[in-house]
Amino acid sequence: MAASGSLIYRQSGWTRMTHWVWAVSLFFLLLSGLQIFNAFPKLVWGKEAGFEYDNAFLEIGAQDVDGARQGYLDLFGTRYDTTGWLGLQGDTVQAFPAAVTIPSTRNLAFGRIVHFFFAWILVGTLAIWAVASVVNGHLRRDLVPNGADLRKLPGDIADHARLRFHHTRQYNVLQKLAYGGVLFVAFPLIILTGLCMSPGFNAMAPWLLDVFGGRQSARTIHFLTMAALVAFFVVHMLMILAAGPLNELRSIITGWYRIDPEPTPAKEDAQ
């Protein structure tokens, strides 16, 4: 089997366990979050929401156009007809459709219970992961880009664009940046903006509220970070399919990963 490289143990149990707990948690957090969004289907910037003035830049709703009910997405003052998808589904007026909310009926109370339960799971798992990754070297060895990584960045971008993947023990630099972005930027951001929506937490850390520009801004950043994580998920899935789904799946389930065979012409010459 000259064409096939050797199997290496690439992902520790800590990495695999936390990965899957996050995958499940984020699924429930996303859909219960959309349920919560439906109770006030606007994104607003600032400390408060305008009722006697307008400071929303995104709104999902339903309106009557020439006697017909129409669902709409209003983005920076431009209205798009989203009937059937956003704002109006059949006879149901709600922002995100039941197909993407948990629970599938309008139930803010239970949506919040699901959301905060998985929020605790996410935060707890992140703490476990952080300790394990510092101790076992995953953080330093696999995630923090070094100088060599950054020099390889242009070539790595070109390789990805051509869907030419290298299977090595190390993450390539785009992987390091993507995973690092999720773990060190998106997760902290979505957790802190989530906490900043809590009036109890605001009393503990009022300065953090100012950092995000007020409670409604924090809510908006929370939503946009969610959108960024969904975009990450889509790319993550595409990359796995393109790079060889069986090998990638094996490594995140069992830890074992088949790397590309070493180019060894020199060795053969010597023999």
Place this chain on the structure above:
Amino acid sequence: MNRRTLLTGASVAALSGCKVLDDARGGTLGAVMASANSLTYRVHRALGGGHTLAPEYTQADIRQGMHPNGSTNPQTADYLALQGNAWADYRLEVGGMVGQTLSLSLADLRAMQAQTQITRHDCVEGWSCIAKWTGVRLGHVLAMATPQAGARFVVFHCFDAIERGLAGEVLYHESIDMVDATHPQTILAWGVNDEDLPVRNGAPLRVRVERQLGYKMAKYIRRIDLVADFTGLGRERGGYWPDKGYDWFAGI
């Protein structure tokens, strides 16, 4: 389960209506998930100490009237009678586990030391609204009534019928713990934005609990009871919305 089955399962669940947890609400799973709120409550009390202060804002931050929500125009007979007489006959009753029951007119309350604060009201729905509130500290009124040692919660009984069902009217009620009740920003407010509290915002008297969500801040208060637990009170979860499945501790 591998990732593909998980993803297929997830996308099928998503496309066919996300019903994965629809039946969980009333069961053990729902109870387990709801218990996360007890953890939140304990962590807030541990980290937030007793009396960390909610952020206060400036006059320039008041850009609109206080947005009303929930009951905005109670129609119960006793409320309408009091309203028709400009609250002259209104009495706030304070009772339950107290050494001294109280019956206070609006004039009595206004004669006490007033406190004004510009704070942000956060609705459980997600919106916020900044307003200036004036009233007397709840802690001051409670001290006058001398709570008994076993009193753990302060229950607000209200005039407004939030729901009219076959079983009759359901009157709004809410409750907070003694930590929030004695918090320096917790006031019985009779004024908003330099005016008398209008009916839509809870006239003649509502409570402000600045580290909690809006539904904890009962409007149209008729009576305040100190209790050890919620026995005999609705579905015994401590409030109208908690009875409907919302968290009793609404600090988040």
